[in-house]
Amino acid sequence: VTVDGRVARVLGTRVNPDRARIEVDGRRIAVRPGHDYYVLNKPPGYVTTVSDPRGRPTVMDLVRSRRRIFPIGRLDADTAGVLLLTDDGELAHRLAHPRFQVPRVYVAEVIGLPGKAVRERLEKGVRLQDGLARAQRVRVRARGSRSSQVEVTMAEGRKHEVRLMLEAVGHPVTRLARISYGPIRLAGLPLGAVRALTPREVGDLQVLVGL
Numbered sequence: 001v002t003v004d005g006r007v008a009r010v011l012g013t014r015v016n017p018d019r020a021r022i023e024v025d026g027r028r029i030a031v032r033p034g035h036d037y038y039v040l041n042k043p044p045g046y047v048t049t050v051s052d053p054r055g056r057p058t059v060m061d062l063v064r065s066r067r068r069i070f071p072i073g074r075l076d077a078d079t080a081g082v083l084l085l086t087d088d089g090e091l092a093h094r095l096a097h098p099r100f101q102v103p104r105v106y107v108a109e110v111i112g113l114p115g116k117a118v119r120e121r122l123e124k125g126v127r128l129q130d131g132l133a134r135a136q137r138v139r140v141r142a143r144g145s146r147s148s149q150v151e152v153t154m155a156e157g158r159k160h161e162v163r164l165m166l167e168a169v170g171h172p173v174t175r176l177a178r179i180s181y182g183p184i185r186l187a188g189l190p191l192g193a194v195r196a197l198t199p200r201e202v203g204d205l206q207v208l209v210g211l
């Protein structure tokens, strides 16, 4: 075994996996263990897909990785906020699967002010075309004269679900952002920026979905 052309004689030799050339019997091997995990603060106007046939900007334009990463779940093009990306298929599958009920928190700016009865309706479940859409929790964050800001916690993520359920109860959404996905928050990450998850965050996600 050689590291950058020199035989590695010391057990536990440390290398920089991004730069070291490691060979076994003269053949280079891939050494980077594990996977990559990122959180992007998605700006509105980017589609959540790996490649868009219509040539629109995609979230992949905002993230650089040596690995073949992909987004976990989706945000609408108009939605901003927390989007996780990884090349870890098992973790991604579990995080997105409704069975694991991973809480996602959204902040929605809506027309009007959803009163207590409306909030309870959302928590009980609103019938949409593709079935019942239920929020785990709805609370008002800020109220204005014509619009308000509500925090909606969901345990699943169907297409346009938050927008559709708020519209169904008479409060159309004018702006939508996701502020957390399970334990992952933006923690000051600016719009359009990406950061690697910390080992602790990755561990928390794994524990959450039983890995």
Ligand code: URA
Pocket (backbone or CB within 6 Å): 074, 075, 076, 077, 079, 157, 158, 159, 160, 161, 162, 163, 164, 176
């Ligand atoms: N619900 C929506 O309506 N849109 C999103 O982007 C995410 C959840």
